[in-house]
Amino acid sequence: MTLLDFARGPALYAATLIMVCGLVWRLTGVALLPFRRDLAASGPNAKGRVSGALWQVVSRSFPRRSFLGRTMVTVTIGYAMHIGLAVILLGGAPHILLVTQATGLDWPALPKGIVAIASGVTLVSLLLVILRRLTHPVLRLLSNVDDYLSILLTLIPVLTGILLAEETLLPYETLLTWHILSVEALMIWLPFGKLAHVVFVFAGRAALGARQARKGALQ
């Protein structure tokens, strides 16, 4: 078995298993805590808990105007990185092929040039994120090993992906192997650290939305 076979086979299964089980464990760990029924009367402008949760999940994706003056840089870099990642994952032909092979689902790929630009934007954004964490007083104070590890584990697949798409520097197979392995490293770390925000950021919004909806104080 070559390293590429290993990366495509057992390593992929193991990484997927760890990611899914880890996330389920972490989610169950919080979801199973005793839930207290709220006996307070709801507010005069109350909305349903579920619609409040959903509304908050969506609305928090857009920055609130009153804060934008002070949060513009963080928001811009965050948007650039996340949109870039979405374009790479959902628009890159090899990624679509992978999904098609696994599920049968298929959709048209974006032109290679666009995916290349998105990859560049994502890479630069990730580097800026690191730079800001190292220099901004608040971010320096908050940042820990988990933060840097999570960024690094996102950055390496993007970097190997760019090299792979350009078929440069190293032989194609070697690059492919390292690209897949780096994605698997990301998948393995995902449930344990900050990367779990792919789930928890929405769970946090939903929890707030449900509560504030009852009060009629959704913002």
Next chain:
Amino acid sequence: MSPMPPSRAPKIAPATRRIAESRSQEDQTRLDAAMRGFITDFGPEAATWMEACLHCGQCAEACQFYVETGDPKYTPIWKIEPFKQAYNRQMGPFAPLFRMFGLTPSVSLGQLEHWQELLYDSCNMCGRCTMVCPAGIDIADLVEKARHGMFDAGLVPPDYLGALAGKERETGSPFGIAPNAMRDSLLEIGEKHGVEMHVDEPRAEVVPAVSSIDLKMYPDSIAATAKVLNHIGVRWSFMTKGFDADNVSLTAGDREGQKIVTEAIVAAATDCGAQVLIMPECGHSYTEMRWEAANTVGHALPFRVLHMSEYLAEALEAGQLHLRPVPKDGQGHGVTFHDPCQVSRRSGRSDAPRRIMQALGLDLHELADHGPDSWCCGGGGGVALIGRAKTLRNHAFDIKKRQVAETGADTVYVTCTGCRQTFEHGFKDAGAETGVGSLLDLVAEQLDEKEKTS
């Protein structure tokens, strides 16, 4: 998680421990008590928030303490850092892994003592940071839980806040005002202001709770309450068996004291068959009665809980409250309004005071950030009751002062006793001449008795 760099820990002298018996307790016992206090009542909501932080730092930009001082230690989520660490080590879904690999250092009592300033002196529990957080983390709620832990470990700031909470738990009033003394004071205020006062009536549809701060500093507001309720013509009464609308215990983190106060008010209002309990111009205790009391007593309340501004807005709408418009000031300065965080942002009722101001014909010049976006005055969450926090509080108030000045208004109206005090002190300390007015007092001055009888 990285260990706490000692240079980053707030540098203040270790706190005096408030609970006498705590002195003899081993540090570990007190630490355990702190963590237990923190995680009691921890449901899926709070646990989700503990897992959700991205360390994006945006909450700092929403907090007056960071924005005005530029000191990163005032970053909202950093204020609960030791509790986050302890949660990860002891309670989180991966706690065994965190311990095994030493991913989070254990928290020490000294660390918590250092954190006292961050959890008490520099948090108004105003929830502004909650609005900016992309993960929807209610940091104010987590700070409240952390304060439970701090209280249980005997780490409440002793001056004023701790002392007042202790008195409140003992006597039911932060100033130790006994029911009969309260009754005498209320009747005296009625006499002095020539207002018919109703105290401890056997039946009453409407019961206003009383803030001891109003009693001591703003008795006019108590007279105004009576005057307005008499005008509306409802059957009402103050109830001295449970009146304390301050609930200092809540801000101190004393759950037991908080419960004692809440239960007394609920019992008093229930006994006289109240349909409405009015929380006077007050913030945190409104939140407690409005959103927590039912859970504290374990059943739905048999009456509605309304903030004074909500009650007045309803009475206006129902045609029970008749107001004369305020004559326009010649210079056209107009007035501005400060939204109390707990009513406006946290409970979604920015509309109520504005309806009243409209009925009064006030020329309202809104602050640049108003309604749910309003900045806290800096005194909320018990900060006004911490003597040593004065300089920091005035720093936090600067943003408010600037925004008020920008409106050009010569008076700022408030609907919360705590805000009123903070504004008065803040303006005085800054040598500003802007007036601070209570909206309730203004309503009482502008009652239109002729319109009422016609």
